[in-house]
Amino acid sequence: MGTALRTIYTIWYREWLRFWRDRSRLVGMIGQPLLYFLIVGQGISAAMAFRAAPPGVELSYLQFMYPGILAMSVLFTSIFSGISIIWDREFGFLKEVLVAPVPRWGIAMGKALGSSTVALCQAAILLALAPLAQIHLNLPLIGQLLSVLFLxxxxxxxxxVAIASRMETMEGFQMIMNFLVMPLYFLSGAMFPLANVPEWMAALMHFDPLTYGVDALRHLIFAGAPPQALTFLVHFALTTDLLVLGAMVLVLGGLGSWFFSRQI
Structure with a gap:
């Protein structure tokens, strides 16, 4: 067990150092959240009147979309981090690590934790911008939001990690990711309410695991909202959201570790 923990820590530390020493990624970490918030959120909010909210509910579109922007930030950063596996394979580092007397699942866990740490740093910048969306956060709430975003x-x-472990080229990985990322995000309820979509789309949104992540974020951010607003904003119990997210971590963690361990 000690070897596994040292492996996880070492790979996590390497992923963090690679990020910290790459100035372009640091600039991107600051610029990308600003792009999401100022252009995606503010732009769409200015382009349309948010009329979906029920009467008596004072809610701007930017406030509605803010949890979705948080989810978008960690989604894009996390899923494309798998490309580092293909990069390491091409430059020989991965081969050296795989022949080392350490558990392969520990390597996959270290990579996942390192990438999740980077994604949380980006999400923290968006949390600092919450007052611009007229959303007020306190320290306990920020801790709860970061916990959900980490999951x-x-x-x-x-x-x-699971997909990158089976891919041979960066181009193939990017094609698969582009095919997955956009449906995951658009069907999560981040940009439009779940109650106002066709039945076939609502069914797909219920099967999208990211839907439960966005729903949990809205539960936490709008916990003090009136009951009619909560009925409009959230669609599942917070316990259900957290159970689905936890199950998603366990299932995808098992798949990612298994596929990574089967690499030659």
Whole structure:
């Protein structure tokens, strides 16, 4: 067990150092959340009147979309982190690690934790921008939001690890990711309410695991909202959201570790 823990820590530390020493990624970590918030959120909010909220519920579209922007940030950062596996394979580092007398699942876990740490740093910037969306957060709430975002990031990173472990080229990985990422995000309820979509789309949204992550974030952010607003904003119990996220981490973590361990 001690060897596994040292392996996880070493790979996690390597992923963190690679991120910290890459100035372009640091710039991107700051710029990407600003892009999501100022252009995606503010732009769409300015382009349309948010008329889906029920009468008596004072809610802007930017406030509605803010939890979705948080989820979007960790989704994109986490799922594309799997490309580092293909990069390491091409440059020989992965081969050296795989022949070392350490558990392979520990390597996959370290990579997932390292990528999730980077995603949380980006999400923290968006949390600092919450007052611009007229959303007020306190320290306990920030801790709860980061915990949910960590679960989302860890599950999505394991998905990226599982797919990258079976891919041979970066181009193939990016094609598969683009095919998965957009449906995952658009069917999560991040951009439009679940109650106002066709039945076939609502069914797909119920099968999208990211839907439960966005729903949990809305539970926490709008916990003090009136009952009619909560009925409009959230669709599952917070316990259900957390159970689904936890199950998603376990299932995708098992798949990611298994596929990674089967590499030659």
């Amino acid at each position: 989302i990031s860890l599950a999505i990173t394991f998905l990226g």
